[in-house]
Amino acid sequence: MIRDPEHEKMPRKELEKLQLERLQAKAREVYERVPFYRRAFKEREVTPEDIRTLADLTRLPFTTKLDFRDNYPYGLMAVPLEQIVRIHSSSGTTGKPIIVPYTHGDIDTWTEVMARTLATAGVTKDDVLQNAYGYGLFTGGLGFHYGAERIGASIVPTGGGNTKRQILLLQDLGTTVITCTPSYALIINETALEMGVDLRDTKLRLGVLGAEPWSEQMREDIEERTGISAINIYGLTEIIGPGVSVECPHKCGLHIAEDHFLVEIIDPQTGEQLPYGEEGELVITTLTKEAQPVIRFRTRDITSLNPEPCECGRTGVRMSRITGRSDDMLIVRGVNVFPSQIESVLLDVEGVEPHYLIVVDRQHVFKTDELEIWVEVSEDIFSDEMQKMEDLEKRLRSEMDSVLGISARIKLVEPKTIARTEGKAKRVVDRSEL
Amino acid sequence: MRIKQVSVFVENQPGRLVAILEPLEKRGISIRALSISESAEFGIVRMILDNAEEGLKALRQAGFTTRMDWILSAEIPDVSGGLLNSVARPLAEAGINLEYFYAYIEQAAGDKAMVVLKTDDLEKAEQVLKSL
Numbered sequence: 001m002i003r004d005p006e007h008e009k010m011p012r013k014e015l016e017k018l019q020l021e022r023l024q025a026k027a028r029e030v031y032e033r034v035p036f037y038r039r040a041f042k043e044r045e046v047t048p049e050d051i052r053t054l055a056d057l058t059r060l061p062f063t064t065k066l067d068f069r070d071n072y073p074y075g076l077m078a079v080p081l082e083q084i085v086r087i088h089s090s091s092g093t094t095g096k097p098i099i100v101p102y103t104h105g106d107i108d109t110w111t112e113v114m115a116r117t118l119a120t121a122g123v124t125k126d127d128v129l130q131n132a133y134g135y136g137l138f139t140g141g142l143g144f145h146y147g148a149e150r151i152g153a154s155i156v157p158t159g160g161g162n163t164k165r166q167i168l169l170l171q172d173l174g175t176t177v178i179t180c181t182p183s184y185a186l187i188i189n190e191t192a193l194e195m196g197v198d199l200r201d202t203k204l205r206l207g208v209l210g211a212e213p214w215s216e217q218m219r220e221d222i223e224e225r226t227g228i229s230a231i232n233i234y235g236l237t238e239i240i241g242p243g244v245s246v247e248c249p250h251k252c253g254l255h256i257a258e259d260h261f262l263v264e265i266i267d268p269q270t271g272e273q274l275p276y277g278e279e280g281e282l283v284i285t286t287l288t289k290e291a292q293p294v295i296r297f298r299t300r301d302i303t304s305l306n307p308e309p310c311e312c313g314r315t316g317v318r319m320s321r322i323t324g325r326s327d328d329m330l331i332v333r334g335v336n337v338f339p340s341q342i343e344s345v346l347l348d349v350e351g352v353e354p355h356y357l358i359v360v361d362r363q364h365v366f367k368t369d370e371l372e373i374w375v376e377v378s379e380d381i382f383s384d385e386m387q388k389m390e391d392l393e394k395r396l397r398s399e400m401d402s403v404l405g406i407s408a409r410i411k412l413v414e415p416k417t418i419a420r421t422e423g424k425a426k427r428v429v430d431r432s433e434l
Numbered sequence: 435m436r437i438k439q440v441s442v443f444v445e446n447q448p449g450r451l452v453a454i455l456e457p458l459e460k461r462g463i464s465i466r467a468l469s470i471s472e473s474a475e476f477g478i479v480r481m482i483l484d485n486a487e488e489g490l491k492a493l494r495q496a497g498f499t500t501r502m503d504w505i506l507s508a509e510i511p512d513v514s515g516g517l518l519n520s521v522a523r524p525l526a527e528a529g530i531n532l533e534y535f536y537a538y539i540e541q542a543a544g545d546k547a548m549v550v551l552k553t554d555d556l557e558k559a560e561q562v563l564k565s566l
Contacts, residue, residue, distance in 0.1 A: 377443045377476075377499050378499060379499055379500065379501060382441070382443050382499045382500075382501055383478075383501075384439065384441040384478060384480060384501060384503050384552070385478075385533055385534070385552075386471045386473065386478055386534075387533075389443075389473070389476070389478065390473065411475055412443075412475065412476050413445060413476075414443060414444065414445050414497075414498065414499065415497060415498075415499050416497055417445075
C-alpha cells in the first residue's frame with residue numbers, strides 16, 4: 001500500500017527540486033548552528049550559498065563515525081538539549097557509543113517514515129504485529145513500534161528473547177506480522193519446531209527483517225520454513241534508525257525515502273561520486289532531521305542505486321541488498337562489533353599482546369552467528385597452573401561480553417599461530433577460511 | 435628439595451607433544467618427569483629436565499611459550515602409606531594446599547619413588563618436608 005503517494009510517486013524533477021530546497025536549508029542550518037560543520041565547510045572553502053544544484057552536494061564535507069566519536073556526546077547537535085525528547089545510541093568503533101538525539105519533530109518524521117516503510121512492506125491496521133526488535137537504546141524496538149502504531153496495527157511489544165513465550169503469544173494472539181532480525185526469525189522457527197509448532201499453520205504471513213546483512217539465500221530459507229513473505233528493511237542509527245529504505249512486495253531493491261534522505265554512492269578509496277548502477281559506499285544526507293542533521297554520512301555499507309521506476313509505481317531510487325562493508329565492522333547476531341573493541345579488551349588485560357584473530361561462524365539454518373576470538377599466549381600471561389589459565393580465559397570472556405554486548409568464545413593459542421602480515425592485519429576470518 | 439620445572443603451553447592437537455620433544459632430543463636433554471594437564475583446547479606440559487636452562491632455551495627457540503618455576507621434589511619410601519605419611523598428611527596438617535603433583539620417571543636411590551609437587555606455599559612446604 002502506498003501511504004504517501006504524493007512523495008512516494010513524485011516525478012523525479014519535482015523530487016529533485018524538493019531535495020535541493022531541503023539541502024540548501026539544511027546546509028545553512030548546520031553551518032550556522034554546528035561548529036563542527038562550520039569548520040568542515042570552511043576547510044573545503046564552501047558556504048551554503050554555493051549550493052545551487054544537487055551536483056554541488058559533492059562540494060560538501062563527509063561525516064564519518066570518527067566525527068561522531070570526536071564530538072561525543074552532543075557536539076553534532078543543532079538544537080539546544082531542552083528541545084531533545086529522546087536519545088538513542090548504538091555501538092561505536094572505540095567503545096564510545098554513537099549518540100543520536102531527537103526533537104519532537106524528528107520523532108514525528110521518524111514515525112511517519114516508519115509508517116510509510118511498514119505500509120510499503122504490506123502492513124495494515126488489521127494486522128497483529130509482534131515487534132521482536134530490542135526495545136531500549138537500540139532504534140529498532142521503538143522505531144518499529146511508533147511506525148506500527150501510526151498505521152494502527154495491534155502491536156505486541158515482545159522485544160527480543162523469551163522465545164517460547166513469543167511463540168505462545170504468536171499463536172494465541174493471532175500474530176500476522178513479525179518484525180525482528182533475520183537470524184532471530186530462524187531461531188523463532190527452530191524453537192517453534194521444538195515446541196511442536198509449525199509456523200506455517202499459524203496466521204503469520206509477513207516478516208519485516210533487518211538490522212543485519214542477510215542474503216537472498218537466507219530469505220528463501222526463512223520463507224520456506226515459516227511460510228511468511230520476508231521483506232528487507234534498512235536503516236542506521238546515525239541517520240534516523242530503521243526507515244531509510246524498504247522493499248515493496250516485488251522485492252527488487254529497497255525503496256529509499258528520498259524526500260527525507262539524499263543518497264549517493266561513492267568510491268570508498270577516492271571519495272568520488274559514482275553514477276547510478278555502480279557499486280560503492282552508500283552516503284546519506286538527512287534533509288529533514290532537526291536535532292542532529294548529518295551531511296554526507298559515510299555508512300560504510302556497499303550497495304548500488306537503481307533509478308528505474310518500480311512496478312509498484314514508486315519513483316524513489318532503489319538500493320540493492322547490502323553486499324558488504326568498507327570497514328572492519330562486523331554485525332553478529334544483530335550487534336555491531338569492531339575489531340578495535342576486541343583489541344581494547346585484550347590490551348586492558350596485563351600481558352596480553354594484541355595478536356588476536358576473530359573467527360566468525362556465520363549462521364547456518366538453526367545456529368546463530370558465533371564469534372570466537374583467538375588470543376596468543378605469551379610468556380607474560382602463561383601460568384603453570386591450569387586454574388590460572390582457565391581464570392584468564394574466563395576473565396577475557398566476561399570483559400569481551402561487557403564491551404561487545406554479545407558473548408564470544410575465547411580460544412587460547414600458541415604464539416605465532418596467528419599470521420603476521422606486513423601492513424594491515426587481517427583480523428577477521430570466516431570459519432570456512434581456516 | 436627445590437627443583438626447577440619447565441612448563442610449556444601447547445594446543446590440544448596431534449603432533450604437539452612431538453614438537454616439544456624433538457628440540458629437547460636435538461640438544462641431548464633428558465626428561466626426568468613429565469605431566470600434561472589438559473583442557474579441551476590446550477594443555478600445559480610440565481617437565482623436570484636434566485638441564486632446565488638449556489631445555490627452556492631450546493623450547494623458546496622452537497617458538498613455544500614457556501616458563502620456569504621452582505617446585506618441590508620429595509622421596510617416598512616404596513611401602514604402603516609411603517605417600518600418605520611422607521607428603522600428604524604433613525602438608526595437610528600444616529594447612530598447605532597441593533596444586534599439582536606427578537611422579538618421576540626414574541627411580542630414586544634404593545627403594546624410593548621420586549615425586550614432584552607444587553603447593554600454594556613453597557617455603558613452608560619445603561620446611562615441612564625437610565623436618566620429617
